[in-house]
Amino acid sequence: MTVSEGMDFAGYRLERRLGMGGMGTVYLAQHPRLPRKDALKVLSEGHTGDPVFRERFLREATIAARLNHPNLVAVRDRGQHAGRLWIAMQYVDGIDLAQLIRRRPGALPLDRAVRIVTEAAKGLDTLHRKGVLHRDVKPANILVAEQDGRPDRVLITDFGIARPANAPTNSTGAGLSATLAYAAPEQINGGAIDRRTDVYALGCVLYEMLTGSVPFPRDTPAAVMYAHLHETPPSLDKSGLPPGFDEVIATALAKNPGERYPSCGALATAAAAAAQGTVRLAAVRAPSRRRPIVYAAIAAAVLIAVTAAVVGFSRAGSTEHAPTATALGPQTAVDPVSWGAYTYVAQTFPELLPASQFGSGYQEMWGCKPTDELLRDLPVDVFVPTGRISCFGNREPVQTVEFVCNADRSPIAPPPTYDRAEGDEQWTRTSSNGNLHWGTYLDRYKAPQLTGYLRLYFDDPDRSFCYIVVTGAQNGTELRAAWWTEAPL
Structure with a gap:
């Protein structure tokens, strides 16, 4: 079967060719049911009958479908149409x-x-x-x-x-x-x-x-x-x-x-x-015995930068329980210059929030910035007793994510709720534990639209001073399945 621009393929409308992608051709395609564009990769005709290339092609989808990270292209579906294997991937406009x-x-x-x-x-x-x-x-x-x-x-x-x-x-x-x-x-x-x-x-x-x-x-x-x-x-x-x-x-x-x-x-x-x-x-x-000196020098540079950021915003308010440089683990790479007085929030959730406020986090979360309760922007270098970082989601289906933390690390009180409750559970993972509540509420800013709503609390002392609010989808149950199941906590 010949595949070309403008044709319908496996329900997708192939709009234009984006280029060659390893073993096949990649097309910009309109999703058959959702209002979005995907990148559709079709195994080349010359490789269709080759079992080695077919196995590689299918392995690509299998491996990528298990991954969820803003710096990895997401695989959304795969199949076979008229003898040609295909993979639907996240389209990156670049x-x-x-x-x-x-x-x-x-x-x-x-x-x-x-x-x-x-x-x-x-x-x-x-x-x-x-x-x-x-x-x-x-x-x-x-x-x-x-x-x-x-x-x-x-x-x-x-x-x-x-x-x-x-x-x-x-x-x-x-x-x-x-x-x-x-x-x-x-x-x-x-x-x-x-x-x-x-x-x-x-x-x-x-x-x-x-x-x-x-x-x-x-x-x-x-x-x-x-x-x-x-x-x-x-x-x-x-x-x-x-x-x-x-x-x-x-x-x-x-x-x-x-x-x-x-x-x-x-x-x-x-x-x-x-x-x-x-x-x-x-x-x-x-000799290899000198290699630790290299890593020690790098670590020292990072430590100096983090310490400088902590000292910088300590002058704007109390830092009795402010985060120290030791909170920056080897895999977090949180940028203290970018996050300023909110570095402690980013360090608390390094796998969710981007390393800098200009990056992207879990499930392509973006536009993260300090705000007040009315979502008005706040300067990143000014200390406040309760820090709030508000982010936009990728609308598949998350709309917004908010991280709210007490800077003095005292346990935080639950916020008022406006939702129709759908579920509540105690949860335990290897890294943490706490309570998850989900429901549907009337969006105060987009009334009369109903929106799914998650509230995530933590019992362990390392995070009990924070809670997370996630909105999106049509109800809390749908949002819970799409966000909470794989959330890296």
Whole structure:
């Protein structure tokens, strides 16, 4: 069956071709029942009869459907139509990073490159925490949505050759699956691979953003493979970048995985520190016993930044129970400059709220900012006894999410309710416990519209000073199923 623009396919209306996506063609498509656009990926006709490519295509949908993170492209459905396999994915109105690099001759602006690698690292680290390796990190698999007046949205896509980290697979198989320009030495020589293989590839991507070139541009595939296995990446000393970037790239692209950063987030943190000129990293070729010094230097820089933010807003009000820098765990990467006096709220819910107020959080939550009870904007650098962060949802189906916390960490009183109760339960998860209430209420700002409503409370002392309010959908039961089930708490 020939697939083309303008036709109906599996109920979707194919509006235009977006490009080639790994094993198939991706189209912008109108959803058959909902008022939204999806990206529909159709397995190419030449691969339809190939069981290896069919298995990869189906595995992509299986892996991605289990993931939910603002830096990972969401898979919404899959099927087969007239013999052709298809996957419906979240449509990102943007371009891939490879196009962005080609569009700008030379390097990307330093702050933009660091932000892109930071956001990409969040998505990749989420994959790794779920026990999945991407194995083909490259600019073409990083989508960038430019937003007027706001930082780029960055999402990882294409999980066609992703594998569970413990899968007994040879990294090369019948030929190298990863893209050669970004392939780690262990992928080339058939060695064991782990999350540091993706760290290497992300280091190659960072190098390309900083220079406009891949680390090892060579004339033949054999020469590229030799360079990955034996040559050090070219120096950045004459590029005008802060001096720490040579060490950042050298560590990320170390031939021995044990000498690389332990996670993509650690690489992004080192890049951010180098960009600020606050850290001069230890030499990459130093013996491995010196590696803790590198991470200690990075941690010290982050600690100084967090402490400065805490001291800064302590002058505006009481900080008897203000959050300290030790609250910033290695996976939170909360930006204290962006959140200011509300850093303690973001640190309390690092998997829900974005790392900075200009990023996106759980289920594409965006536009997060400090407000008062009437949703009027408040300055981020002014301390208030009870902090409130209000965010917009992606309307699938969440409309708004509010985080309300007492700055002195005293237990918070429940707010008044205006809802028709539908359910109430005590809940317990490995990280926390508390009470969940859900119902339907008359929206005070959009009367007479009825809206689903969740109120989430915490019993454990680490979070009992906060509650969360979520609105959206037609009723609380529907909203609970769509938001609460997978909420990372």
